[in-house]
Amino acid sequence: MTSARDASPWTAWPAPAKLNLFLRITGQRPDGYHALQTIFRLLDWGDTIHLRPRNDGRIVRQGETLPGLAAEDDLVVRAAIAIQRATNVGQGVDIRVEKRIPSGAGLGGGSSDAATVLRALDQLWGCDLGPDRLAALGLALGADVPVFVHGRNAWGEGVGEALTPVDLPPAWYLLADPGVHVNTGALFQSPELTRNAEPATMADFVSGAVLGNAFEPVLRCREPVVATVFDVLAQVGTPRLTGTGSGCFVEFATRESAEAAQARVASRLRSRVVAGAVHSRLLDALETGGGDW
Template sequence: MSTASVTLPAPAKLNRMLHIVGRREDGYHELQTIFQMIDLCDQLSFTPRRDGVITLTHQINGVAQDENLVVRAARLLQQVSGTTMGASITINKQLPMGGGLGGGSSNAATTLAGLNHLWKLDLNNTALTELGLTLGADVPVFIHGHSAWAEGVGEKLTSITLDTPWFVVIHPRVSVSTPAIFQDSELTRDSLPITMARALQGGAPEWRNDCEAIVKKRYPPIAEALDWLAQHAPSQLTGTGACLFAAFESQQAAQAVAKLASQHWRSWVARGLNTSPLQDALGC
């Protein structure tokens, strides 16, 4: 077993649309959404250990090590596979927490896929997806590694091919509580289900986010940023926020708007992807 470190990306995702079509008896919501990866990534480095210990080389503020999805993913993979190997893990964190970009879920997916490769466990993507779903509803799409039409709680995935514009992504420097948004009594939960074909036609009114009205009401800074970005291009929330985005045809146009946005908020320019850079890095 090599002791060499491996560094892998954990990309962000955008919800190009998010419809809530119902609520299940267990409290989870039935969704229809379109996931697209972007080239904005955290980076995770893994060094194998023979003593079975899983450790993070530094803590993330406000998250206990045992509660970190990366640690939980690594320990779950250990438990299921029966391996005696461990790992020292370093996270170069770029994606904001509570931002709706799927950072924690993507970190967990990269951990499952990366350690499966490093420990030579040879679990297939179906097995890794099943493990990922026990950690969070967004983990499977990062294991899936492709733009996807998703239903259920977000785990029923069909690969699709999307346009790949340049996005301006803005974080208004607030953190959104996803459970609070989904528990809000005013949240719309009765959007009519649509077909994937209809959804892929794109544009209003289908490409909307049913969480947006509640998030704007609860978080005025997000409403302000959405209204500002809408002056430059149609703007939209991703997930339950706090991040929002708009698509542009050219990198130059996106950079010009991002530069203006940076006077008030954190902002990035990112390219839309159809294949995850994690899959590319692992040669999948």
């Protein structure tokens, strides 16, 4: 007799990281959230989500996504519950996360994991909600989830959910992880945070205008290790902060130049070189039904 656990095989689905190429806060909305502007750049690197449908309706996380993170608080579990409730589907799923994206680094790991669960289960369970409805479900889980659901580089406004796809040139990034877990809520409450920047335009970004990251000066002041990482990266290029940090990066036009820069800072920083993606590898996986990612 086939058990609920053995009814289906495991499939693997990519959950890419992202960078914010700039991040501005242009005001505060009536609902209390901040109005943002940003460019989301997806990366050709990230986590892998392993899924195995169950026939008993249970959602079971295998192992820990992060140390100490309870299953009921894990975004991958919450995402599975969200689509299950939205569709009244009778199936369940086993979930295992192969974690590479550091937590609290502004690289979108939790949001990307949740988005991958939404899109993959939409296919595996035969729900056929489609990206727009899944993005709406994802927004309730986190402001960055919709961009990962759609899987395209994008100009983001609102709380980051109002997305306009953009074509970005090829680029390679030297990523540095200071190892600091940043509390996003605390940073948003910081009295030093600039909340009334003039709105930028796409032309500002294309022209190469310095748009910056509103959280950079706050975080560099609060976390000396982040300031140190910026100082080291400044020796090989122009360092930037992604999201609310603490991940830092420098952009390069070629892999060779990024790797040469990495070699120069290797003794002082924990880093990796990653390519910017034209689109999320998740979109490719959805075409093939999952696989070895």
